[in-house]
Amino acid sequence: xxxxxxxxxxxxxxxxxxxxxxxxxxxxxxxxxxxxxxxxxxxxxxxxxxxxxxxxxxxxxxxxxxxxxxxxxxxxxxxxxxxxxxxxxxxxxxxxxxxxxxxxxxxxxxxxxxxxxxxxxxxxxxxxxxxxxxxxxxxxxxxxx
Numbered sequence: 317x318x319x320x321x322x323x324x325x326x327x328x329x330x331x332x333x334x335x336x337x338x339x340x341x342x343x344x345x346x347x348x349x350x351x352x353x354x355x356x357x358x359x360x361x362x363x364x365x366x367x368x369x370x371x372x373x374x375x376x377x378x379x380x381x382x383x384x385x386x387x388x389x390x391x392x393x394x395x396x397x398x399x400x401x402x403x404x405x406x407x408x409x410x411x412x413x414x415x416x417x418x419x420x421x422x423x424x425x426x427x428x429x430x431x432x433x434x435x436x437x438x439x440x441x442x443x444x445x446x447x448x449x450x451x452x453x454x455x456x457x458x459x460x461x
Contacts, residue, residue: 327416331408332437336397338405340413345389351406352394367403368392371411371434374426381418388417408437 327342349356351368359365372390376382390410394402411434415424427434443452450456 325417327413329409329413329416331405331410331412332439333404333408333433334397334401334438334441336394336401336405338392338394338402338409340393340406340409341391342413342417343389343391344387347386347388349390349392351392361399364399364403367400368406368410370431371407371414371427374430374434375414375418375423378420378423378426381414381420381423384418404433404438408434411435 324343327340329340329342331338331340349369349372351359356365356368359368372385376385390413392406392409394406396402397405411427415427415435424435445451446455448455
């Protein structure tokens with residue numbers, strides 16, 4: 317008789333903001349949160365750390381999820397964009413991953429009521445620069461005198 321191997325549960329999700337793309341992998345572990353292989357605790361600047369930890373903080377408010385959070389490893393890989401775009405892409409990915417992992421409707425509602433961009437990626441992009449102009453909308457001023 318063969319013994320059944322314990323199936324490791326893994327959730328993969330992604331989040332986007334401007335040109336930044338974040339991929340998150342959530343699995344059972346020791347409660348580590350890593351962004352590009354760096355622990356969340358040493359992320360600089362502090363505003364980035366606060367942005368990324370928002371979905372984790374909101375999830376810890378629900379007692380049924382708070383006990384589960386310190387048994388999850390969250391691994392985020394972010395590429396492209398600036399540091400703030402990367403932070404917002406990472407928080408979207410983490411929030412989506414936690415909703416997938418728990419399957420908790422109350423958590424989903426809490427995220428949506430707090431900030432919709434936690435679950436829905438912001439699709440706004442930079443407008444392209446136009447030929448013969450300094451930027452997307454800025455043009456040379458005309459003077460008829």
